[in-house]
Amino acid sequence: MKHHLQEIISTALSTLRADGTLDCELPDIQIERTRDRSHGDFACNIAMMLAKFAKRKPRDLAEQIVAALPQSDSVAKVEIAGPGFINFSMAPSAFQAVVEQVLEAGEAYGRSTIGAGKRVQVEFVSANPTGPLHVGHGRGAAYGATVADLLAVAGFQVHREYYVNDAGRQMDILATSVWLRYLDVCGEKLEFPSNGYKGDYVWDIAKSLQQDAGETYRHSATDVFTDIPADEPAGGDKELHIDALIARARELLGADDYRKVFDKGLNVILADIREDLEEFGVAYEEWYSERSLMESGAVDKAIERLQTSGHVYEEKGALWFRSTDFGDEKDRVVVRDNGQKTYFASDIAYHMEKIERGFERVIDVWGADHHGYVPRVKAALQALGDDPSKLDVLLVQFAILYRSGEKVQMSTRSGSFVTLRELREEVGNDAARFFYVMRKCEQHMDFDLDLAKSQSNDNPVYYLQYAHARVCSVMRQLEEKGFSYEQAVGLKQVDKLTESHEQALLVSLSRYPEVVEAAALEHEPHVVAYYLRELANDFHTYYNAHQFLVEESSLRNSRLALILAVRQVLANGLGLLGVSAPESM
RNA sequence: GCCCCGAUAGCUCAGCUGGAUAGAGCGUCCCCCUCCUAAGGGGAAGGUCAGAGGUUCGAAUCCUCUUCGGGGCGCCA
Numbered sequence: 001m002k003h004h005l006q007e008i009i010s011t012a013l014s015t016l017r018a019d020g021t022l023d024c025e026l027p028d029i030q031i032e033r034t035r036d037r038s039h040g041d042f043a044c045n046i047a048m049m050l051a052k053f054a055k056r057k058p059r060d061l062a063e064q065i066v067a068a069l070p071q072s073d074s075v076a077k078v079e080i081a082g083p084g085f086i087n088f089s090m091a092p093s094a095f096q097a098v099v100e101q102v103l104e105a106g107e108a109y110g111r112s113t114i115g116a117g118k119r120v121q122v123e124f125v126s127a128n129p130t131g132p133l134h135v136g137h138g139r140g141a142a143y144g145a146t147v148a149d150l151l152a153v154a155g156f157q158v159h160r161e162y163y164v165n166d167a168g169r170q171m172d173i174l175a176t177s178v179w180l181r182y183l184d185v186c187g188e189k190l191e192f193p194s195n196g197y198k199g200d201y202v203w204d205i206a207k208s209l210q211q212d213a214g215e216t217y218r219h220s221a222t223d224v225f226t227d228i229p230a231d232e233p234a235g236g237d238k239e240l241h242i243d244a245l246i247a248r249a250r251e252l253l254g255a256d257d258y259r260k261v262f263d264k265g266l267n268v269i270l271a272d273i274r275e276d277l278e279e280f281g282v283a284y285e286e287w288y289s290e291r292s293l294m295e296s297g298a299v300d301k302a303i304e305r306l307q308t309s310g311h312v313y314e315e316k317g318a319l320w321f322r323s324t325d326f327g328d329e330k331d332r333v334v335v336r337d338n339g340q341k342t343y344f345a346s347d348i349a350y351h352m353e354k355i356e357r358g359f360e361r362v363i364d365v366w367g368a369d370h371h372g373y374v375p376r377v378k379a380a381l382q383a384l385g386d387d388p389s390k391l392d393v394l395l396v397q398f399a400i401l402y403r404s405g406e407k408v409q410m411s412t413r414s415g416s417f418v419t420l421r422e423l424r425e426e427v428g429n430d431a432a433r434f435f436y437v438m439r440k441c442e443q444h445m446d447f448d449l450d451l452a453k454s455q456s457n458d459n460p461v462y463y464l465q466y467a468h469a470r471v472c473s474v475m476r477q478l479e480e481k482g483f484s485y486e487q488a489v490g491l492k493q494v495d496k497l498t499e500s501h502e503q504a505l506l507v508s509l510s511r512y513p514e515v516v517e518a519a520a521l522e523h524e525p526h527v528v529a530y531y532l533r534e535l536a537n538d539f540h541t542y543y544n545a546h547q548f549l550v551e552e553s554s555l556r557n558s559r560l561a562l563i564l565a566v567r568q569v570l571a572n573g574l575g576l577l578g579v580s581a582p583e584s585m
Numbered sequence: 586g587c588c589c590c591g592a593u594a595g596c597u598c599a600g601c602u603g604g605a606u607a608g609a610g611c612g613u614c615c616c617c618c619u620c621c622u623a624a625g626g627g628g629a630a631g632g633u634c635a636g637a638g639g640u641u642c643g644a645a646u647c648c649u650c651u652u653c654g655g656g657g658c659g660c661c662a
Contacts (some may be wrong), residue, residue, distance in 0.1 A: 397655080584622085
C-alpha cells in the first residue's frame with residue numbers, strides 16, 4: 001500500500017514538473033502510517049519537503065499535488081491537513097484484501113525481494129572454545145541468528161558463520177588446564193594455576209582423556225613444576241607462571257601428544273557449543289577455523305600484501321601495521337618480536353578472505369567490548385585495497401545479569417557463570433530467544449534471572465503464543481459446535497469485516513511486510529517483537545469483543561478467515577524470532 | 586585523558602531516522618467470565634523526553650557543551 005501511494009505521488013510530481021509548476025530536485029517520497037485515525041491511514045510530508053526549494057507555501061503546494069494525483073481505486077479520500085500534510089484514507093476494500101493476501105502467501109507472507117539475492121555473510125557468537133557458552137553469548141546468538149533470518153526473508157542470500165578461535169594463547173591455557181587436571185585424575189598432587197580454566201567441564205574433559213588414553217600423558221608433578229616461576233598467590237606472576245607451564249607441557253608431551261591433548265579439549269568444547277546452539281535454534285552454514293587460516297598460509301599472505309603495499313614497518317623487533325594512515329588512533333602490531341603473529345594478524349587474513357569469497361556484504365556481530373577493534377579491521381581492509389564499507393560491525397551491548405536483585409559477576413576462567421544451557425533449561429528456548437531480541441542491540445540489557453526463570457505470565461512471549469493458540473482453539477471448537485468453515489466463502493465476504501476491531505486487525509496485518517523489511521535492513525529484530533505484541537493485542541481485544549463462531553455463514557466465514565490470517569502472521573513472525581507457535585497452551 | 590553506547594512514566598523499555606495531542610509492558614487503583622482458553626479484555630492515575638544553548642514551518646529525534654551511568658583504550662585473545 002505504501003508503495004502504491006509512492007507511485008501515484010510520483011506520477012503527480014512528474015505531471016507538475018512537466019507543466020512547469022515545479023522545477024526543483026525531487027526528494028524521496030516518504031509515506032508514513034498515521035498515529036491518529038482522524039489523519040487517515042497514511043500521511044505524506046512531501047509538500048513541506050518541497051516548500052523550501054519551490055519557495056511556495058506548503059499547503060498551496062499540497063493542493064497542487066493533490067489535484068494532479070491520478071485516480072486510484074484503493075484510495076478513498078485525500079485531505080490536506082496541519083502545516084501541509086497530505087493524508088490518505090484507504091478504501092476499506094484495500095485493507096480487506098489483505099486477508100486473502102496473507103492466506104494465499106501463507107509462510108511466504110512478509111517475504112520480499114529487496115535483497116535481490118545479494119550474498120551476505122553474517123558472523124556471530126564466535127566465542128573462544130575454551131568453555132561452554134554463557135548467557136552473555138546467548139544474546140549474540142539470538143540476535144545474530146535473527147538478523148540472519150530477517151535478511152534471508154528479505155531476499156538476501158545469507159551465509160551464517162562461526163569463527164572458531166582454535167589457535168592462540170587462550171587455547172594453550174585450556175590445553176594445559178586439561179592436562180593438569182588429567183594429571184590430578186591420574187593421582188598426581190599439584191597446585192592448579194590461578195590463571196587456568198577452573199570450570200568443572202575441564203575436570204570432565206580430563207577424566208574422559210584418562211579413559212581414552214590411560215596414563216599415556218602422565219608425568220610426575222615434580223617434573224612438571226620444577227623451575228617453574230611462582231604463581232601469583234605464592235608471590236609470583238600468574239602470566240609468567242601459566243606461560244611456563246604451557247612451555248613445559250609442550251616439552252614433556254612432545255608436539256604430537258600436546259596436540260592430542262589440545263584437540264581433545266577443543267573438540268569436546270566445540271561439540272558442546274555446537275549442540276547448545278543447535279538446540280537454541282541457531283544453525284550455521286560454516287564453522288571457520290582460525291588454525292586453518294594459519295596453516296594454509298593465508299595469514300602470511302595477508303601480511304605480505306600489506307608489506308608490498310608499504311603499510312607495514314619494523315620497530316623494536318616487531319612488525320607494525322600503519323593503521324593510523326586509515327584513521328585508527330595508533331599503529332598495531334601484527335608480528336611480535338618473538339615471531340608470533342598476533343590475533344589481529346589472523347583477523348586481517350580472515351576478513352580479507354571473507355571479501356575474497358565474494359560476499360557483497362559482511363556483517364560481524366561483536367560484543368560491545370570489542371568496539372575499539374572496528375577501526376583497525378576496517379583500516380586493514382582499506383590498506384589491502386578492499387572496500388571497508390562492505391563490512392558492517394554490529395555491536396551488541398552486554399547483558400547485565402541480576403539474581404535476587406544483585407549483579408552476577410561473570411568470569412569464564414574462574415568458572416563462575418551461568419551457562420546458556422542452564423538458562424535455556426530453566427526458562428525454555430522460546431522465552432530466552434524472545435527476551436534476548438526484545439531490545440535493540442545497542443541498548444544495555446538488564447537480564448533478571450529470577451524473572452526469566454520464573455514461569456510467570458510476566459513473560460511477554462506467552463502473550464503472543466497464547467494468541468496463536470487461541471485461534472487454533474477456535475478452529476477446534478468449530479466442529480464441536482456443528483459449524484463449518486469455507487475459506488472461499490470467507491474471502492468473498494471480507495466486506496463484512498467492518499467493525500473497528502476488525503479494521504484495526506486488517507491494518508496491523510497489512511503492516512507486517514513493512515515491519516519485516518525495515519527490521520531486516522536496519523538489523524533490528526526488536527521491531528518485529530514489538531509488532532507482534534501489537535498484533536496479539538489487537539487480536540485479544542477482538543476476541544473479547546466479538547464471537548467468531550456465529551450462525552450467519554458469511555459473517556462466520558469472513559471472521560474465521562481473518563483470524564486465520566492473524567494466526568499465519570503470528571506464526572511467521574514468531575518463526576522469524578526463533579520462537580515456537582503452539583496450537584494449545 | 587581519548588573513544589563507543591546509553592539517559593523518555595515508580596521499574597523495564599518503544600518511539601517508524603525531523604512530523605500532528607510522547608506510547609507499551611510490569612507495578613498501583615477500579616471494572617468485565619451464563620459467552621470460542623481470564624496465560625484474556627476495558628478504564629484510571631502516572632512525564633520539565635538528564636540539563637543548557639543552536640539549526641527550522643516543526644526537535645524526544647539533528648549539532649555543540651555540561652552532568653550522570655556502562656564499556657573500551659596491551660608486542661592479550
